[in-house]
Amino acid sequence: MNSLKKNINKVVVLGSGIMGSRIACHFANIGVEVLLLDIAPKELSAEEELKGLVLTHPVVKNRIVNTALQTAVKTNPSPIYSQNVLKRISTGNFEDDMPKIANYDWIIEVVVENLGIKQKVFEQVEQFRKPGTLVTSNTSGIPIHMMAEGRSDDFKANFCGTHFFNPPRYLRLLEIIPTPHTKPELVDFLMHYGDKFLGKTTVLCKDTxxxxxxxxxxxxxxxxxxxxxxxxxxxxxxxxxxxxxxxxxxxxxxxxxxxxxxxxxxxxxxxxxxxxxxxxxxxxxxxxxxxxxxxxxxxxxxxxxQGFYKKTKSPEGKTEILALDLKTLEYRPQQKVKSATLEMTKTIEKVSDRMKIFAAGKDKAAELFRASFFGLFEYVSDRIPEISDELYRIDDAMRAGFGWDLGPFEVWDAVGISASLDGMKQLGHTPAAWVTEMLAAGHTSFYKVEDGVKKYYDIPSKSYKAIPGADEFIILDNLRANKVLWKNSGASIIDLGDGIINVEFHSKMNTIGGDTLTAINKAIDMAEKDYRGVVIGNDGANFSAGANVGMIFMMAVEQEWEELNMAVRMFQNTSMRIRYSSIPVVVAPHNLTLGGGCEFSLHADFVQLNAETYMGLVEFGVGVIPGGGGSKEFALRASDEFKADQIVQNTMKDRFLTIGMAKVSTSAVEAFELGYLQKDKYAISMNRSRLIADAKAKAIELADAGYTKPVQRKDIKVLGKQGLGIVYAGANTMYSGGYISEHDKKISEKLGWVMCGGDLSSPTEVTEQYLLDLEREAFLSLCGERKTLERIQSIVTKGKPLRN
CATH class of the missing domain: 1.10.1040.10 (N-(1-d-carboxylethyl)-l-norvaline Dehydrogenase; domain 2)
Incomplete structure (x- = not known):
């Protein structure tokens, strides 16, 4: 597919506005060197005048670009994976720095949406770019072919539209819009590069x-x-x-x-x-x-x-969000909304299964669903072949650009195409002729899954075809029909082929309870006997929100200490089993990976994670310490990091604070910087859709390399009293300064006790099991504290952390 051999090491972004600066940040995120350029100011700012600067001063000339980049970096959510990313971005201006573009592999224009200005910029680009250099424009409205008018043949052949959606780090859509002059291999290259390296759903568009x-x-x-x-x-x-x-x-x-x-x-x-x-x-x-x-x-x-909503302060000083009354155009307090249809959908986990309920409902929510979707069905069927020859591209674009779980044709399938026709007719909507022809030929859906491969209805050939490139992804949903080897209420074990099996969680928020732990142990048993490796991964919105705290709360309230002790021991043993089995175990986290989800990652042979992974040990928030091997593991890692020429307590302190402050990474890169990932034991999949396939490939690679079972550690250096003194003094200072509550101080001391190996009289080498026993003991004793139970109750009932 990818005949054009191009390496993108350096990218120039022209225009540093909201989109330009964020596109620059995202290229820097993936390791590319970026030059961000913008116009030089025409007049001095008041501040510059006071300093006696002149228009030709470099600080003045780069003021626009530098201010824009600083503004972007301060926005929330952040456009960068980590502060270190910024080292890859240099800035400049169109007057002084345009000649530099000769040394860059890709020039992306993101200036203001004005055809004349864009053409002027490209005229300047053509003076300096090397022949063969890729040039693209990020526009949302101007026809792409018009921008290249008057340019050389080489420019036109290497020119294309690349429409990123804002914010480019988080929204997955990248539309690729060739012109009649764009060489086809360049289009293939961009489709592939956007998917694999930028983590995008790349959608080929027509210039409409x-x-x-x-x-x-x-x-x-x-x-x-x-x-x-x-x-x-x-x-x-x-x-x-x-x-x-x-x-x-x-x-x-x-x-x-x-x-x-x-x-x-x-x-x-x-x-x-x-x-x-x-x-x-x-x-x-x-x-x-x-x-x-x-x-x-x-x-x-x-x-x-203010817009449809307006934030105000009530007379008592409380923040209130008012809603706009569309009839009077005045703002008023928000009103509660009730809907029988919505109530009925609450118990239904799969979004596609809810569509029939919406379509058949009798209240306003259902009426709105029919009125809006029946019109949308007609609209998208009419847009083929105008905006796309293939229907799956429209669904891809809507999911990736607008954050819809299902694209319009997928919703139509879920409602039932034939079933919707009467309702559409009543509301005055007629689908395009090809839809009725498709139904008449006995094809009743736009998509179907055959042998684990998702196929779409191809209109010209009147048959089903595999979605191109989909063979490089593993979508668990497509394997459910005949590849499930074992399942219980919280998890399934699915055969991924080539000797690798996958454990998929499917509890609410993918929380971890007894059934999940059973499934992981079962999968490792099965793999040790008949397979080559295990992947722990899922296609849910989040990898895992951590242990099922509701279950812990029930046991603690009922004072079922023996059962709770066994549950915690099972959790610890499962983490240890992930590490000490005779087959490789690869964990594949994405999005929220908290508490127990993070502990599984800490114990994996390898972590294949999505760039957007928010990983952390957050147990302090519910009044306990990590109890599934996390506290033990941080003591072990601190021990491995102790260096002869350093103050060992500092290493311990850094590890301690990561747990004590419940630090959650804002990206996969930051998860490494916080110490949740180890060098050479993790890799990042930019595209979430590739995650399970990449994890499977890693498990095969480890098995092929002759994987052998690791040996449990007996050489973990803990500091004993020497470390405890520091922990207790630190916790006391934080408490007296009013930074933490008395209960936080108690949890800190318990964590310190585990990480220092108790009050041993001098630094000593201990076993993993010794630390696990201390961890479990500390966890259970904290579950017996009233303040811990209040914290857990607040999370379970209100979903909010309580600081007591």
Missing amino acids: PAFIANRVGVYSIMALLHLVEKMDLTVEEVDKFTGPALGRPKSATFRTTDVVGLDTMIKVSKGLYDNCPDDKAHDLFKLPEYVQKMEANNWLGDKTK
Whole structure:
């Protein structure tokens, strides 16, 4: 597929606005050297005048670019994996630094959305770029072919649109838009590079207005804005009905619009109104009156401090979020929303299974579902082949760009294509002719899974084809039909082929209880007998939110100490089994990987993790210490890091504080910096879809290398009283300074006791089992404390940590 042999080591980003600086950060995240350029200021700032600087001074010339980069880095969530990433970014300006682009492999233009300005920038680029250098434009609205007009043949052949979605680190969509002149191997290269190295879902688009995701996404939002008026719905109702229950982000519709900015949506919809005169839904791109008034009032969302919602302070000083009444355009307190349909979907875990309930419901939520989705079904079927020849690209774009769990054709499949036709007709919607032809030929769905491979309906050939590139991913859902070897209520063991089996959690938030532990032990037993290795990974929203604290709370309240002791021992033994089995065990975390999920990673032979992994030992928050081997493991790692010429207590202190402050990494890179990952024992999969396949490949590699069972450690150096003195003194200082509560002080002392190996009279070498016994004892004694139980209760009942 990837005939173009290109190495991307250095990238130039032209334009440092919101998108430019963040795209630069993301390339630096993946290890690329970046040069970020912008215009030089035309006049001095007041501060520069005071300092007596002149316009030609380097500080002045690079003020715009440096301010933009600093602003980006301070935003939350952060565009960078770690502060160290910034070392890879250098800045400059168009006047002085354009000649440098001759030494770069890829030039990305992200200047203001104005065709004239973009063409001017490319004229300058062409003076300095080396022939063969890749040039792309990040635009959301300007036709790509128009930008390259007047450029050389070599420029045109190496020019393409690359539309990143904001924020580029977190939103997975990268639209690739070639022009008639772009060489095909360059398109293949970008599709592959975006997927493998940038971690994106790369979607090939035609050069049509707003490409794929914004064309369909903005249609969907605009249709909804008109329906709100027609159906007399409130802002809160819409956000309740179009949020997580539908497999959409928590910010749903109006809250998302506030975050992105109403002006952005207005700009795209006006562009579509002007540029798509023949679109059947043309009139829907006209702004409803209330949106026009919001635009006139400059109520554009978070950037203007008010949009569909407005944050205020009550007379008592409490923060309140008011909602906009769309009829009176006044802000009022939010109203509670009830829906029988939503209640019915609550117990249904799989998003696709909820769709039939929405389609058949009798209340406002169901009415809105039918009105918006039946229109969307017609719209997307009409967009083929205009915006894409293949239907799966539209679904890919909507999932990756708008954060939908299911794309429009997947929702249609879940409702049932035939079943929806009557309802569509009643609401005045007719699907495109190819849909009725497909049904008439006996094909009843857009997708089907055969032999673990997901296939899509290909319209020109009237048959099902495998989604290109999907053979490089392992999607557990596609293997469920005939590859499950064993399962219980909390986990399944799935055969990944080639002698590797996978343990998949499927409890709420993938918390770890007895059934999960049983499944891990079962999988290792099976692998030691008949397979070559085990992967612990899943396709859930999070890898694991940690141990099932509700279960611990019940046992502690009932004072079932023997059972709790056995449960903790089983947890510890499972972590140890992950490390000391005769086959390799690879853990594949992503997103939240807390508590027990982190402890499994600490004990794995190898951790293959997604770039977006938020890993940490957070047990302090519920009033205990890590009890599944985490406290022991940090003592062991501190011991391995003690160096003869250093003060050993400092190493111990760093390890201690990571647990004591419940530090959670904000990325996989930071998980290494915090000591959760070890050098040479982890690798990062940029693309989440590749995670299980990459973990399987690693397990095979370890098995092929002649994996042998490690030997349990008996040489862990602990500091005894010498270390305890430091821990106790530190905890006492924090307590007297009012930084921690008395209970925090007690937990700190317990953790110190474990990590120092108790009050041994001098530094001593101990076994892992000795430390595990201390860890379990400390964990159980803390479970007997009233304040710990109050903390656990707060997490279980309110989902909020309590600092008591």
